[in-house]
Amino acid sequence: MSSEEQQGRGPDRELAPDTPQTAGAEPAAEAAPASEGTYVSHEQTTDADHDSHYYDGYTYDDPYSQVDHNPVTPAAAPLAPVSSGSGSPPPPSSPPDEEDEEDDGMLRMSFLEHLEELRSRLIKALGGVAVAFLLAMLFANEIWKAISDPAAEALARLGYPPTLKQLSPTDAFTVIWMKVPLLTATFLSSPWILYQVWAFISPGLYKKERRFAAPFILCTAGLFVLGGLFAYFVAFRFGLEFLLGMGKDINVEPAINLVDYFDLFVNVSLGIGLVFEMPVAVFFLTFLRITTAKFLLANSRYAILIIVILAAVVTPTPDIFNLMIFSVPMVFLYFIGVFASYLLELRRNEESFPWASVLVIVASLAGVVAAVFYVAVSRYGYKLIPAWPFLVR
Numbered sequence: 001m002s003s004e005e006q007q008g009r010g011p012d013r014e015l016a017p018d019t020p021q022t023a024g025a026e027p028a029a030e031a032a033p034a035s036e037g038t039y040v041s042h043e044q045t046t047d048a049d050h051d052s053h054y055y056d057g058y059t060y061d062d063p064y065s066q067v068d069h070n071p072v073t074p075a076a077a078p079l080a081p082v083s084s085g086s087g088s089p090p091p092p093s094s095p096p097d098e099e100d101e102e103d104d105g106m107l108r109m110s111f112l113e114h115l116e117e118l119r120s121r122l123i124k125a126l127g128g129v130a131v132a133f134l135l136a137m138l139f140a141n142e143i144w145k146a147i148s149d150p151a152a153e154a155l156a157r158l159g160y161p162p163t164l165k166q167l168s169p170t171d172a173f174t175v176i177w178m179k180v181p182l183l184t185a186t187f188l189s190s191p192w193i194l195y196q197v198w199a200f201i202s203p204g205l206y207k208k209e210r211r212f213a214a215p216f217i218l219c220t221a222g223l224f225v226l227g228g229l230f231a232y233f234v235a236f237r238f239g240l241e242f243l244l245g246m247g248k249d250i251n252v253e254p255a256i257n258l259v260d261y262f263d264l265f266v267n268v269s270l271g272i273g274l275v276f277e278m279p280v281a282v283f284f285l286t287f288l289r290i291t292t293a294k295f296l297l298a299n300s301r302y303a304i305l306i307i308v309i310l311a312a313v314v315t316p317t318p319d320i321f322n323l324m325i326f327s328v329p330m331v332f333l334y335f336i337g338v339f340a341s342y343l344l345e346l347r348r349n350e351e352s353f354p355w356a357s358v359l360v361i362v363a364s365l366a367g368v369v370a371a372v373f374y375v376a377v378s379r380y381g382y383k384l385i386p387a388w389p390f391l392v393r
Contacts, residue, residue: 030340044213047146048194088313121196121199121200122196123188125192125196125197125220129186129191129193130185132241133181133185135185135186136180136181136182136184136185137181140176140177141176141370143181147180147262147265148164148258150232150236151244151256151261152164153237154237154240154241155254158241158244159248160244160253164256165255165257167259171258172258174259175258175259175262180262183266183269190220190225191217191221194216194221195213195217198213212287216280219279219280220277220280223276223277224276226276227276228270228272228273230272230329231271231272232269234254234325235272235326236265236268237319240264276333278330278333278334278337280337281336282296282334283337283340283344285341285342286340286345292341292345293338293339293345296337296338296341300334300335300338304334307327307330307331310330311323311330373391376391376392380393381393
């Protein structure tokens with residue numbers, strides 16, 4: 001056996017990468033320069049290979065390398081990412097978004113958990129209505145007398161007996177002891193109902209959005225109650241007197257059923273109460289970035305047209321005077337919503353509003369109105385009444 005066969009080499013056989021050289025083996029006389037991807041042993045790496053990376057026994061050309069390549073293990077020197085041709089460091093990572101940071105505070109629930117939360121909130125809301133209903137039943141007679149006063153006053157001014165008619169034996173019980181307390185409970189428990197609505201949707205809001213809970217509940221419930229008061233003291237009284245007086249000169253005497261009267265009262269009071277929620281609706285459209293204050297102001301003429309049409313539907317009379325009584329406050333509420341949207345956009349842009357100047361103007365206008373009322377009462381014999389137009393001789 002020849003010496004080459006004893007050492008495990010044939011005349012055409014190359015050294016395997018994992019087979020170490022024996023002590024008696026002589027290196028090749030002229031070693032070919034290492035190319036990319038070729039295997040190079042530790043003994044074959046020289047200073048001429050300074051610009052090459054050595055990983056796992058292979059060399060890779062890197063013209064931008066400035067590191068002295070001593071033989072290292074793969075675990076000690078992991079492959080570094082290839083830098084750009086300009087040699088500039090990678091751009092710094094952008095700071096995390098505030099909403100991403102606050103996303104940890106959001107509560108995530110499954111579908112069944114959402115249903116369970118909805119059921120719980122509905123039960124609590126109905127419980128609040130039930131408590132207000134029982135409380136209203138204790139004062140059912142007094143509440144009904146207050147509700148029927150506009151009809152009695154309108155009939156008295158027209159020269160008719162100030163009474164309502166009962167056509168069925170159960171009408172008085174159904175209206176006075178069931179429907180009247182339910183309507184009263186709806187207004188009394190509106191803050192509690194709105195709180196349950198907010199508590200249901202608040203887990204899906206960011207922390208900074210949950211701060212709107214108190215303003216949302218107070219403004220929404222306050223506007224709803226204010227709409228009911230406007231319907232009772234202004235709109236319903238004028239509309240009712242107009243309707244009852246239409247047949248006075250043509251031999252028509254009104255006989256008002258208390259059920260029909262109460263149904264009309266509910267439609268007007270609840271309708272106007274919901275219409276008074278317009279500023280809240282406009283504000284939330286801006287809050288959700290569906291619209292902007294500039295867009296609402298630029299298209300205000302279309303909004304006024306829609307408001308007038310809506311007022312014509314809600315108004316119980318077809319005359320222009322009662323239509324204006326309904327539509328003018330609604331237009332005013334629309335522009336209040338636009339102003340609230342404008343304040344929201346100023347806060348987003350980190351700008352301030354000149355509250356001092358506005359308060360001075362509002363105080364001046366209030367002083368002028370108070371002076372007019374004082375002069376009318378003290379010098380011209382007018383007196384204040386708790387109904388429109390509030391000043392009569």
